[in-house]
Amino acid sequence: MSGRRLNAPLLIGGALVLLVVAMALVSYVWTPYEFKFLPVPKEQTPNAEHWLGTDRSARDVLTQILLGARTTLFVGVVAVGVAAVIGVPIGILAAMSPGGFGQFIMRGNDILLAFPALLLAIMFSALYGGGTLIAMIAIGIATIPAFARIVRSGALQVINTEYVAASRVAGHGPLAIARKHVLPNVIGLVIVQASVSFAIAILAEAALSYLGLGTPTGQPSWGRMLLESQNVLHRSPHLAIIPGAAIALAVLGFNLFGDGLRDYLDPKLEGR
Amino acid sequence: MSDTGTPHDAPGGSETPPHGAPGRSEDETPAISLRGVNREFRRPRTSLTSAPAVVHAVRDVTLDIRPGERFGLVGESGSGKSTLLRMMSGLDRPTSGEIHIEGQPIQDSSARRLGWLRRRLQLVFQDPMSSLDPRMRIREIISEPLVAQGIPRGSKVDDLLERVGLSTDAALRFPHQFSGGQRQRISVARALAPDPHILIADEPVSALDVSVRAQVLNLIDEVVDGFELTLVFVSHDLSVVRHVCDRVAVMRAGEIVEIGPTEQLYQDPQHPYTQQLLASVPRLSEALAGRTAAELAERTRAALAGEGATDEAAALRLAEEGARADAGIDGGAGLRAEDVRHDRHEDEGGTIA
16 A cells, blocks of 8 residues: 555564575575584584584584574474464354354364463374474464454454445355455454464474473574584584574564554554 | 335234245345344353353344335444344344245244355445455455355356456456455455345445445445346444435344334434434534535545645545635534435435535
C-alpha cells in the first residue's frame, strides 16, 4: 500500500536474517576447512589461518559456524512449518465454528499451550530417539497454540466484517469465505508470528543441543558448539562466545524482523 | 411509485408459495412476507446459578412488502431493524415466526439451501470501509455473487461499473483507492450483479459525508427504477427515508409501532414515538422560510469558490450558516442539508415549505 514505511527493526532484523541465510548458502559452496579433526593445534584463538580459531577437537570454528547456520534455518523451517500448517487451519476453524465447538477447540489449545515446549521436545526425544528433526517437530507442535490463537482472533475480526456478510449474501459457503476472505486477511499475522516463532525455535534447538538431546555429535550446530565448549570455558572462552553470539544475533534478527514486519503490515500505522 | 398503500393490514391471505416459478408477476404474492417473527439473543452466561439474560431483539413482527415497493424501516440504533434485515436476507434465523421471500419460506433453511435466495435478494451495507474486502480488486468484489452462483462473468463487471457511474478501469484497483461514496457505488454494483429482484439497503448513506449522500441516494433511486427492484431501505435518518420510500415502518424496541405511506406518516404521525422522532429532526424549513433550494445551492457554490471552504461539505456548512443568519435563527440544532438536497418531491427551484 502507498503509505507504508520501512522501519528500523525491519531493516536491522532483515539484515541479520539475511546474514544467517547467506552463511547457510555459502556453506554449500565454500567452507574454509572440512568439518573434521584437523592436524593443527587445538583451541587456537582467532588468527590468520583460522579466522575464528579451532575448537578442542581441532576443528575449524568458522566452518562449524557456517555449517551450523544450515541447522539453525532447518530447525526454524521445520518447527514453524509444523506449527503454521496445523495451527492456521485450527485457528480459522475455531473462529468460524458456531458456539461450542470453537470454544472446545480453543480449550484444547489452552491445554497444549500450558505444556512447556522444551519439555515436550524432551519427551519426544525420549520416546522416538533424539535427533534434530524429532526435536523440532516437538517444538513445532508446542508452537501450534500460538498460531491458532493469533489466527483465531484475526479471523474473528474478519468474519464479523460486512464484506464477509456480503460474501454470504453473494452465495459463498464457509469454505469459500475462509479461502477468499479470511486467509488472505490473516496471512500478515501468520507471517509475523512465524518470524517470532522462528527465533524461539532456534533458541530451543540450541538449548536441546546444549542438553545433548537435539543435534547429535558429528553434526554442526551452534547449540552443540556451546555444549562442547563448556569444559574449556575457563581457558578458551571464545569457543563459547562465538556460537553464543551467533545464536543471539540470529534470534535477535528474527525477533526484530517479526516486530518490524508487524508494524509494516499494520494498516493503522500506514502513512505515519 | 405513487402507490397509495394502505396502512399495514395483516392479511389472512393464502400462503401458497409458487414453488419453482416465482417470477415477478403483478399478482399479490408479497416480495417479502413476515409472519409473527421473533428473534431472541441469549447473552453469554455470567453466573452459574442465574439463567443467562435474553435480549428480545425483534418482537412479533408481521409485515408484507409488495413487489416493486420502496419500503423504509426507521428506528434508532438497537431498535431491531438490522436484526430484522439480517433475517430477511437469510443471514440470521428467527427464533419463531415465518419469513417468505417471493412466496418461499426461508426461516428453516440452512445457508446451503438458500442458493436461490441469493439471486433474488441482495444487500448494500452501511460501512463503505468494511463492506469491501481490502485485499480484493474491484473486479473480484463485484463478480463475487457471479462466481459464487456459477454465473458466467462476461462483460458484466464493466457494465455494472458504468451503470453505477464509475469508469471501467476501476475494475483493477483496490478498495482503499476509492472514496466512501465511490465504495458505496461499488457495493451497489456488487448487489446488482446477480440481477436480484429485491435490494436491501442497510443505512447505505449513514457513514457518508453529507455532500455525497445525495449522489448515492440518487443512484439507489435510479437503479431501483431501472431494474424494477423492490427496495427495503433501513435508516435511522427520517429525512433520508422520506426521500426514498413509499411506505415506512417505525421500529422501537423490536416492535413495529407505526406503519403507513410515507407522506401520511410524516404529515400525520399517529404513534407518540413517531411524533417524538419527527419532532427531533431539525427543520431546515424554519431557517429557509421562503428561500429556494437553488438559492442554497448558489450559496454553496459561492462558498466553494471563495476563501472560506476547502471542500464541498465545508461549503455546505457555510451556506447553511449564512441562510440561518439571514433567517434570524441562531445556531443550535444543526440543519439537515438532506432536507433540501434529498427531497425528490421538490424541484431544484421549488420553494421549501
